[in-house]
Amino acid sequence: MLRRITPLLPILLTLAASRTAAASSSETEDSNDFRADVLACEESLAHLERCCPGFDARQVRCFHYEHAYTDSGCDSYARGGSTFEHPALSAVESACIMQASCEELQSRGVCGRAQRALPDRTSSSWSDDPAVTGALTSTSSPDVCP
DSSP, rough: OOOHHHHGGHHHHHHHHHHHHTTTTTEEEEOOSSSSSHHHHHHHHHHHHHHSSSOGGGGOOOOOOEEEEEEEEEOOEEEEEEEEEOOOOOOHHHHHHHHSSHHHHHHTTHHHHTTTTTOEEEEEEEEEETTTOOOEEEOOOSSSSO
């Protein structure tokens, strides 16, 4: 019986180790680009390209991404972090752009503000280790469409 188990021992040890490692961390990720806010952003960019001479929609990110993780290391301290990115043009701004005529977009300066729009992005990290400080960074743009 022992001879039958001996060849399986390395496999069983590997499985046990990977299960232990998986139990000490967790991770979630969402990059659904078929969300209503992403589609509205892309639609408004197409409208801006039609209305605004020289507008380059490739420079504006209509992207959704969320990533969060936690981890317990060998030092017994827990740590984690998250990153969130939402389209540079919110659903409200996209609706405003779609309802405006080309003349309105140009005269109100929407074309220029939209071209410079940055995605709403937030990143954070934390640790329960008193020697490690957490961090929070965030970027966003002023309102694009009045």
